[in-house]
Amino acid sequence: MLRALVERLWLPEPESSGWPVRVTSGDVPPGHRVVERYAVVPSPERPRFLVPLDGRAVAAGSLTRYNGLRWARLRVPRTVLGAGFRTGIAPLLLRHRLLVCVPEDLPPAELGDYLLSAHLRGVLGLPRLALGVGVRPPDPNLKPTLQLFGPDGAPVGYAKVGWNPATREMTRREAAAIAAVTEEAAPAAGRIRVPRLLHHGSWRDYDLTVTAPLPPKIRRYRETERPPAVSCDDGPFAARTTKLADTGFWRALRTEAAVLSADDEERRLAALITAHCDELEREHGGTPLRVGRWHGDWVPWNMGRYAGDLYVWDWEHSAEETPVGFDLLHWRFQDALVLRGRPLTEAVAAVRAAADDELTALPPDHRRLLGRLYLLEMFMRTYHLKRLGGGWNPALHPAMLEVLEER
Numbered sequence: 001m002l003r004a005l006v007e008r009l010w011l012p013e014p015e016s017s018g019w020p021v022r023v024t025s026g027d028v029p030p031g032h033r034v035v036e037r038y039a040v041v042p043s044p045e046r047p048r049f050l051v052p053l054d055g056r057a058v059a060a061g062s063l064t065r066y067n068g069l070r071w072a073r074l075r076v077p078r079t080v081l082g083a084g085f086r087t088g089i090a091p092l093l094l095r096h097r098l099l100v101c102v103p104e105d106l107p108p109a110e111l112g113d114y115l116l117s118a119h120l121r122g123v124l125g126l127p128r129l130a131l132g133v134g135v136r137p138p139d140p141n142l143k144p145t146l147q148l149f150g151p152d153g154a155p156v157g158y159a160k161v162g163w164n165p166a167t168r169e170m171t172r173r174e175a176a177a178i179a180a181v182t183e184e185a186a187p188a189a190g191r192i193r194v195p196r197l198l199h200h201g202s203w204r205d206y207d208l209t210v211t212a213p214l215p216p217k218i219r220r221y222r223e224t225e226r227p228p229a230v231s232c233d234d235g236p237f238a239a240r241t242t243k244l245a246d247t248g249f250w251r252a253l254r255t256e257a258a259v260l261s262a263d264d265e266e267r268r269l270a271a272l273i274t275a276h277c278d279e280l281e282r283e284h285g286g287t288p289l290r291v292g293r294w295h296g297d298w299v300p301w302n303m304g305r306y307a308g309d310l311y312v313w314d315w316e317h318s319a320e321e322t323p324v325g326f327d328l329l330h331w332r333f334q335d336a337l338v339l340r341g342r343p344l345t346e347a348v349a350a351v352r353a354a355a356d357d358e359l360t361a362l363p364p365d366h367r368r369l370l371g372r373l374y375l376l377e378m379f380m381r382t383y384h385l386k387r388l389g390g391g392w393n394p395a396l397h398p399a400m401l402e403v404l405e406e407r
C-alpha cells in the first residue's frame with residue numbers, strides 16, 4: 001500500500017527518466033536534502049497515515065482536526081496520538097520515517113515542477129504547506145485525498161489527485177459541480193453548504209481539485225436512517241419537468257450503453273443493458289419526470305452538521321437533469337451495500353422498497369420507473385469507471401448481471 005502511494009504522489013516518473021525526487025525510509029541519498037518528512041503510523045507493514053513532521057502543531061493537527069467527523073473507534077486513538085505529537089512523545093515512540101529528498105543543487109524555484117506540495121503551495125499563495133496523507137489499499141478508482149495544513153496546524157484545504165482517466169474525470173466533474181452549486185446556492189441558514197473551490201488545474205499529467213477547509217467543529221451526520229431532504233423548488237437542486245427521453249440523464253445513459261454495445265468483451269452486459277434501455281424508452285420515453293441536479297453520492301460519510309447547516313462534499317458524481325429521487329435511492333442502496341455490508345441483491349431490494357414507500361409524491365408506476373432508472377445508472381457508472389481504467393467494483397460486478405437478467 002505504502003509503495004503504491006509513494007509512487008503516485010512523489011515518483012510519477014521513473015528515476016531513469018531523470019526524475020530527481022528520491023523517497024527513503026533510511027539514510028538520505030548522497031548529494032540530496034530532505035524537503036518533506038513524515039512519520040509512518042503505525043508502521044510500514046501496516047501503514048494507515050503519514051503524519052507530516054513539520055512542527056508539533058502540524059503533526060497534531062493532521063491527526064485531530066475533524067475528529068468530530070470520525071467514528072469513536074478512530075477518534076479516540078487519533079486524539080491520543082495527536083496529544084503525543086503535541087507533547088513531543090509520539091515521535092520518540094513512532095520511529096518509522098518517510099523522507100522525501102531532492103538534489104542539493106535543485107533551485108527552490110523549481111520545486112513546484114517535481115513536488116506536489118510545492119506546486120500546491122504556489123497556486124494557493126502560501127509560504128508553507130504540509131500534507132496529511134491517508135494510506136489505503138491500492139484501487140484504480142481511488143484518488144489520493146490530501147489534507148493541507150498551514151504552519152500553525154490549521155487546515156487550509158483538501159486536495160484530490162486524479163491520476164488516471166477514471167479519477168481525472170471525477171476530479172474535473174467535482175470541480176465543475178462545486179462551482180455550479182456554490183453559484184446557485186442560497187446563503188440562508190439551514191441550507192446546504194458546499195466547501196468553496198480554491199483551485200482546479202493540472203500538475204504533470206494529474207488533475208487537481210482543491211476545496212476550502214470545513215468548519216473545525218463540524219460533526220458527522222449521525223441519522224443514517226433519516227437521509228436529509230433537499231428542496232427541489234430553488235437553489236442548486238431546482239427541478240423542472242420534462243420527458244424522460246429528453247433528459248440529459250437519459251441521453252448520457254444511452255450514449256454510454258452504445259459504447260458498451262461495441263465492447264466485444266462485455267457482450268452479455270451490453271445485451272442486457274440495451275434490452276432494458278429499449279424497453280424503458282418504448283414504454284416510458286414520453287413519461288414526464290421532475291429532473292434536476294443530484295449530488296451523486298448522497299451518503300452519511302459525505303456530509304456533516306455545523307451551526308444548524310448541512311455541509312456536503314464529494315460531488316464527483318454530480319450531474320444535472322437527473323430524476324428527482326435518485327439521491328434518496330442512493331442513500332438506501334449504499335446503506336445496505338456499504339454500511340451494513342449486505343449483498344447486492346439486498347441493496348437492490350432496498351432501492352425498490354424505498355421507491356415504493358418513500359417516493360410517495362409520485363404515482364406508483366413512476367416510483368417503480370425511478371427504481372429501475374437508478375439501478376441502471378449505478379450499473380452503468382460501474383462499467384464507465386471500469387472502461388476508464390478503474391477496474392470492476394467487486395461489490396457490484398458480476399452480481400449486477402443477475403439483477404439485470406431477473407426482469
